[in-house]
Amino acid sequence: MPAAKLPVWRRQATQWLNGLSNRKSTVANHTRTSNSFMGLALTQAKAAGTRGEVPVGAVIVGPDKTILAQDGNRTLELKDPSAHAELLVIQKACQLIGSERLIGHDLYVTLEPCTMCVGLISFARIRRLYFGAYDPKSGGVEQGASFFAQKTCHHTPETYGGIDETSAAELLTKFFASKR
Numbered sequence: 738m739p740a741a742k743l744p745v746w747r748r749q750a751t752q753w754l755n756g757l758s759n760r761k762s763t764v765a766n767h768t769r770t771s772n773s774f775m776g777l778a779l780t781q782a783k784a785a786g787t788r789g790e791v792p793v794g795a796v797i798v799g800p801d802k803t804i805l806a807q808d809g810n811r812t813l814e815l816k817d818p819s820a821h822a823e824l825l826v827i828q829k830a831c832q833l834i835g836s837e838r839l840i841g842h843d844l845y846v847t848l849e850p851c852t853m854c855v856g857l858i859s860f861a862r863i864r865r866l867y868f869g870a871y872d873p874k875s876g877g878v879e880q881g882a883s884f885f886a887q888k889t890c891h892h893t894p895e896t897y898g899g900i901d902e903t904s905a906a907e908l909l910t911k912f913f914a915s916k917r
Protein backbone atom coordinates (compact mmCIF):
# COMPACT_ATOMS: atom_id res chain seq x y z
CA MET A 738 0.00 0.00 0.00
CA PRO A 739 1.50 3.41 -0.90
CA ALA A 740 2.39 5.56 2.10
CA ALA A 741 -0.20 8.19 1.14
CA LYS A 742 -3.00 5.60 1.46
CA LEU A 743 -2.11 4.62 4.99
CA PRO A 744 -4.37 5.87 7.78
CA VAL A 745 -3.13 9.06 9.37
CA TRP A 746 -2.18 7.38 12.66
CA ARG A 747 -0.08 4.80 10.79
CA ARG A 748 1.76 7.48 8.83
CA GLN A 749 2.37 9.49 11.99
CA ALA A 750 3.54 6.47 13.96
CA THR A 751 5.84 5.42 11.12
CA GLN A 752 7.27 8.93 10.82
CA TRP A 753 8.04 9.05 14.50
CA LEU A 754 9.68 5.65 14.47
CA ASN A 755 11.68 6.49 11.32
CA GLY A 756 12.68 9.76 12.93
CA LEU A 757 14.08 7.90 15.91
CA SER A 758 16.32 5.70 13.82
CA ASN A 759 17.15 7.83 10.77
CA ARG A 760 17.52 11.34 12.03
CA LYS A 761 20.69 13.33 11.61
CA SER A 762 20.93 15.26 14.82
CA THR A 763 22.35 18.76 14.94
CA VAL A 764 21.55 19.42 18.60
CA ALA A 765 23.48 17.83 21.41
CA ASN A 766 22.12 14.49 22.50
CA HIS A 767 22.39 15.24 26.17
CA THR A 768 21.63 11.90 27.72
CA ARG A 769 19.65 8.77 27.07
CA THR A 770 19.05 8.12 30.72
CA SER A 771 16.05 9.12 32.78
CA ASN A 772 15.81 12.61 34.14
CA SER A 773 13.44 13.47 36.98
CA PHE A 774 12.06 16.62 35.32
CA MET A 775 11.51 14.78 32.06
CA GLY A 776 9.83 12.06 34.15
CA LEU A 777 7.35 14.67 35.36
CA ALA A 778 6.81 15.87 31.79
CA LEU A 779 6.11 12.28 30.76
CA THR A 780 3.54 11.98 33.57
CA GLN A 781 1.84 15.09 32.17
CA ALA A 782 1.99 13.61 28.67
CA LYS A 783 0.27 10.42 29.87
CA ALA A 784 -2.42 12.48 31.60
CA ALA A 785 -2.99 14.43 28.37
CA GLY A 786 -3.40 11.16 26.48
CA THR A 787 -5.97 10.03 29.05
CA ARG A 788 -7.92 13.22 28.31
CA GLY A 789 -7.88 12.34 24.60
CA GLU A 790 -5.27 14.97 23.79
CA VAL A 791 -2.07 14.25 21.86
CA PRO A 792 0.17 13.03 24.71
CA VAL A 793 2.77 15.76 25.11
CA GLY A 794 3.79 17.14 28.49
CA ALA A 795 6.02 19.98 29.66
CA VAL A 796 7.62 21.31 32.85
CA ILE A 797 9.23 24.69 33.62
CA VAL A 798 12.03 24.66 36.16
CA GLY A 799 13.34 27.83 37.78
CA PRO A 800 16.98 28.82 38.30
CA ASP A 801 16.86 27.25 41.80
CA LYS A 802 15.39 24.00 40.38
CA THR A 803 11.91 24.86 41.64
CA ILE A 804 9.12 23.47 39.45
CA LEU A 805 7.00 26.46 38.44
CA ALA A 806 4.53 24.82 36.09
CA GLN A 807 3.73 21.45 34.59
CA ASP A 808 0.97 20.61 32.14
CA GLY A 809 0.05 18.68 29.03
CA ASN A 810 -1.69 19.49 25.75
CA ARG A 811 -5.22 20.89 26.15
CA THR A 812 -6.17 21.92 22.60
CA LEU A 813 -9.40 19.90 22.60
CA GLU A 814 -10.42 20.82 26.13
CA LEU A 815 -9.81 24.55 25.66
CA LYS A 816 -10.85 24.56 21.99
CA ASP A 817 -7.62 26.41 21.38
CA PRO A 818 -5.14 25.33 18.69
CA SER A 819 -2.37 27.09 20.61
CA ALA A 820 -2.93 25.19 23.89
CA HIS A 821 0.24 23.14 23.52
CA ALA A 822 1.95 21.92 26.71
CA GLU A 823 4.90 24.30 26.23
CA LEU A 824 2.68 27.36 25.77
CA LEU A 825 0.55 26.51 28.82
CA VAL A 826 3.54 26.07 31.15
CA ILE A 827 5.32 29.20 29.84
CA GLN A 828 2.17 31.27 30.43
CA LYS A 829 1.73 29.86 33.94
CA ALA A 830 5.37 30.40 34.87
CA CYS A 831 5.30 33.99 33.56
CA GLN A 832 2.21 34.71 35.66
CA LEU A 833 3.88 33.17 38.71
CA ILE A 834 7.07 35.19 38.51
CA GLY A 835 5.36 38.32 37.19
CA SER A 836 7.45 38.70 34.06
CA GLU A 837 7.06 38.07 30.35
CA ARG A 838 10.58 36.61 30.29
CA LEU A 839 11.79 33.42 31.92
CA ILE A 840 15.48 34.26 32.08
CA GLY A 841 17.42 31.44 33.75
CA HIS A 842 14.49 29.03 33.46
CA ASP A 843 14.59 25.65 31.77
CA LEU A 844 11.86 23.88 29.79
CA TYR A 845 11.45 20.11 29.65
CA VAL A 846 9.04 18.81 27.00
CA THR A 847 8.44 15.25 25.86
CA LEU A 848 8.36 16.05 22.11
CA GLU A 849 10.42 18.35 19.90
CA PRO A 850 8.51 21.64 19.99
CA CYS A 851 6.54 22.79 16.94
CA THR A 852 7.26 25.99 15.01
CA MET A 853 4.86 28.04 17.15
CA CYS A 854 6.36 26.84 20.43
CA VAL A 855 9.96 27.26 19.25
CA GLY A 856 9.18 30.93 18.57
CA LEU A 857 7.56 31.29 21.98
CA ILE A 858 10.50 29.59 23.72
CA SER A 859 12.83 32.11 22.12
CA PHE A 860 10.61 35.09 23.03
CA ALA A 861 10.38 33.84 26.63
CA ARG A 862 14.21 33.73 26.85
CA ILE A 863 14.22 30.14 28.11
CA ARG A 864 17.76 29.23 29.19
CA ARG A 865 17.80 25.53 28.33
CA LEU A 866 15.41 23.42 26.31
CA TYR A 867 15.35 19.68 26.94
CA PHE A 868 13.09 17.65 24.68
CA GLY A 869 12.28 13.96 24.34
CA ALA A 870 11.29 12.46 21.00
CA TYR A 871 12.31 14.13 17.76
CA ASP A 872 9.33 15.01 15.58
CA PRO A 873 10.09 14.71 11.86
CA LYS A 874 6.47 15.59 11.08
CA SER A 875 5.94 18.86 12.95
CA GLY A 876 9.12 19.69 14.86
CA GLY A 877 10.48 23.21 14.62
CA VAL A 878 13.94 22.81 16.19
CA GLU A 879 15.70 20.43 13.85
CA GLN A 880 13.10 20.28 11.10
CA GLY A 881 10.87 22.61 9.20
CA ALA A 882 11.43 26.24 10.13
CA SER A 883 14.42 25.43 12.42
CA PHE A 884 13.74 28.84 13.93
CA PHE A 885 16.67 28.83 16.37
CA ALA A 886 19.02 28.73 13.37
CA GLN A 887 17.44 31.73 11.65
CA LYS A 888 18.81 35.27 11.63
CA THR A 889 15.44 36.49 12.85
CA CYS A 890 15.81 34.48 16.06
CA HIS A 891 17.24 36.74 18.75
CA HIS A 892 17.56 34.24 21.59
CA THR A 893 18.50 30.59 21.24
CA PRO A 894 18.39 28.36 24.32
CA GLU A 895 20.91 25.65 24.93
CA THR A 896 19.06 22.71 23.41
CA TYR A 897 19.27 19.03 24.24
CA GLY A 898 17.17 16.48 22.36
CA GLY A 899 16.49 12.78 22.76
CA ILE A 900 16.00 12.66 26.52
CA ASP A 901 13.85 9.64 27.41
CA GLU A 902 12.87 9.73 23.75
CA THR A 903 11.79 6.10 23.64
CA SER A 904 9.23 6.63 26.40
CA ALA A 905 7.91 9.80 24.76
CA ALA A 906 7.72 8.21 21.30
CA GLU A 907 6.01 5.09 22.68
CA LEU A 908 3.26 7.22 24.23
CA LEU A 909 2.68 8.94 20.90
CA THR A 910 2.71 5.81 18.76
CA LYS A 911 0.35 4.01 21.18
CA PHE A 912 -1.93 7.04 21.16
CA PHE A 913 -2.17 7.18 17.38
CA ALA A 914 -2.52 3.39 17.17
CA SER A 915 -5.52 3.63 19.52
CA LYS A 916 -7.15 6.09 17.08
CA ARG A 917 -7.53 3.34 14.50
Ligand SMILES: [Zn+2]
Binds near residue numbers: 821850851852855
Ligand atom coordinates in the same frame (compact mmCIF):
# COMPACT_ATOMS: atom_id res chain seq x y z
ZN1 LIG B 1 3.79 23.56 19.96
